[in-house]
Amino acid sequence: MSNTALLQGTLDVLILKALALEPMHGLAISRRIEQVTKGTFQVKAGSLFPALHRMEQAGWLASEWGESENRRRARYYRLTAPGRRQFKQEAAQWARIAAAMSNALDTI
């Protein structure tokens, strides 16, 4: 399942979810998503960076340079208040879709 293509919009909500707990740098976000989806989604840098920049421009994320646990300089992203609202909204929507989909697939 490692090559599952990310559905449109999935990446955004996964990034928001990852950052909901604590600010993180890019690689950590990528690893967190891998972990929580049990390896179903592997986020490549080529998709991650455009998404991060797009969401930052939308005002959902803020970023600043910080230092990682092994003392590397890294850019840390955190959720802003609009980002949190966006996350709640998208999470609720995904829950609805997922429930509807699994319900539909079960009944067939």
Next chain:
Amino acid sequence: MFSRLKFLWRNLVHRREAEADLAAEIRSYRDLLEDENTAAGMDLPAARRAALIELGGAAQIQEEVRDVQLGVMFGQIAAEIRQSLRGLRRNPGLTILGASMLALGMGASTAVFSIFQSALLQPLPFRDPHRLVQISETRLARGLNRTSMSEANFWDLRAQNHSFQEVAASHDDQVTLAGMGPAEKLDIEAVTAAYFRTLGVSPVIGRDFANGEDQGSDPNWWNGATVAILGNRFWKTRFSGDPAVLGKTLRLNDKPYTIVGVMPPGEPLLDQPVYIPFGNRPGTERGSWEFFVTGRLKPGIAMEAARGDLAHIAATLGHDYPGADQGIGFRIDPSSEWIAGDATRRALWVLLGAVTFLMLIASLNVANLLLARGTARRREIAVRTALGAGRARLVRFVMMESLILSGLGAVLGVGIAYAAVETMKAMNVTGVPRLSGAGLNPWVLGFTTALALATGLLSGIAPALQAPTGRVAGALREGDRQTGGGTGARLRTLLMTGEVALSFLLLVGAGLLIRSFSHLMTADRGFQTEHRLLFSVSMPGSYAGNGTGKQLIDRILDRLRALPQVAAAGSVGVRPMAPSDPGMSIDSNGRGNGSGANAPPWAGWRIATPGYFRAAGLPLLRGREFDATDKPVWAVRGQPEPQRHVVLSTRLAGILFPNADPIGQHVTLWKGQSNRDADVVGVVGDSLERGLAELPALTVYIPYGANALTSEFLVETRGNPLSLAGSVRSLIAELDPNVPIADLSTFEQVATQSVAPQKWNAVLLGVFSGLALLLATAGIYGVLSYSTSRRTPEIGLRVALGASGADILRMTVAQGLRPALAGIALGALGAWWLTRYLTNLLFEVKPFDFSTYLAVAGMLLATAIAASYVPGRRAMRIDPAIALRLE
């Protein structure tokens, strides 16, 4: 919102910082990956390698981030424009060829659109033009579906209708203007006092006619008034726009008129030099249709309701005046049709369609050029792909070039259009409504801009689609030179087919119109128009009463006939083939009850002098010409009714006397009105009295005399008619310096003038189709020379394997002929479908005119062969040894 603005600012202004930041972020990501790998036990080089692999290309990531970054696009587009410009400069041949082809197309389109816009889209210079209508009389039973209105009917309609806020009548006339230099003939318009209020236009200076100012007691209907309003152009040219003109006096036909106002410009509906009011007089004519009637609908009254109202009035009039108004009806036409009638409208649409096709051909040509170039640029595009340019970016990059080209074309095209329209204005082209108003206004420039954008996108699509994305490595390795074939070649063949098909459409359209026009010009006119001079002499109204006018006519004719260059001379009341056409009902005694199919025919009447038929070249078929013994049909006051004699045209004589010799028979003139009896003394040949594009007219000729003056003089000359002009002018000046001479031209010119619109349609469509043919030739030639040069190695191989020069030539020509044949077939199909819209512009030519289609097909085929022959010859000369070494 605020956050977006912040980033836009950062990306645009602090671009370098933003870039450095991004690069640093990606580097940090790589370092973190490396740390992860060393932590998992890899040695440093292996960890670094693994990190690089997982990261992917840093350049591509940066590029993808840039794609989502706000505002970055602007900078990229600017860079692309610079690159495209550089590319176009490096290929001056392509740039000049492409831009000039587009310039031709856009020039033609812009010129036609500016005429179209001025004639059909520009609103009338009147308030609420949607409430403004023209009202005409009809006599459907007699096949008359639109005539001017009679004076009495107009006043009745004005009094009885419930639909119009106001109705007004106008009538063109000519007067002699004196007191401003030498006497001259002047067009005036007599209007009812409410005319300008009905139109919804106010004077720029001075005042409008007041109600009641149109009342007069003089039996000459416009002579009662004493005030005049000037048209804008007359005011500008003759009084240099001086406001002090108000209160001055104009002497028209020896009567003074005080100038009270000046109208704003409003051509062609307000372009008369002088307006004079006329009013309701008792006992006006009901049978002579001379008035152009306009109405302004009451607010909220629909045109349909007004039609019902008028139908009611028509029924009443028909009942009350069974003579003159039998079978009368009214018709209403919206003011939007005033400027351009049905035929003109149709012609303008056809021309607009033609330039659209021309523009399409030009775009196809440019697409072809860019396609050829795109193939040569595969490497460049592959390099860009390798560096991370996405498909959208590539498409944009390729399109940028076609957009710049079409921008160039638009700029040049606007120049061409300007020159073309100004030339048409300078040539005083008639038949194009409101030409003087056509020009480069914002509407037209907007159209050109939109056209340039559409053309840029259209001609960019094919090359953009062709830009390779998938096979980067292959494209990089292949190098620049590869054999022809593949999608590019197929696409080019398709475009070539399209060009030929579109050219076919244009050529067929032009061919049909040109054939129509030559039919018009060669049709039997009845008249002899060669070696004939025509001029008008306008006499003051006072000349009619006392016999001065008749004397003058006689002396002019005598003096003309005495000239050695003159073979015959005569005079007539109305200029042949000119728009004016006075008519009457005429009947023979005992032709049934006079209704339905037996209704008396409507015939034009013309006052003619002895010798007119010979001068006009109308053959006398029976009986005799007029001579000095024939008297006018109108009695002189206080004298007994004259013995009336008339001459009929052949067809009219046949309708009135189908079974008898018309000579000596009685006819009733102005049947239903004054009912005057007359005897037929002669029959002359039919003529195209109403213009070359009209059917032969039914005409009744009546003799001239002291109270029946003529104004048009027709002279048959030996040699060039215009060489007589000087003698004519001095002759008239000698006889009477107070009568002006006007409109001197050859009969041939007058005849041609009557089909000026048809001529212009044919000329313009001919020019457009010529351009189309030129562009298509260039297109076929370009594609074939390009593909032949691409196929050099292949052709070299064929020659090496034993193909003869003739084989190679045949192969190349066949390559050009296949799309040409397909294009011709498609074009014929399209023309068969589209030429139906030409039907009412054609004259004695069917829309599916086989010989035209055949000629066009032949012409295109010959062009295609010629265009493929040159590259074919070049291919023949390919030396296999050299060609194969190029691999």
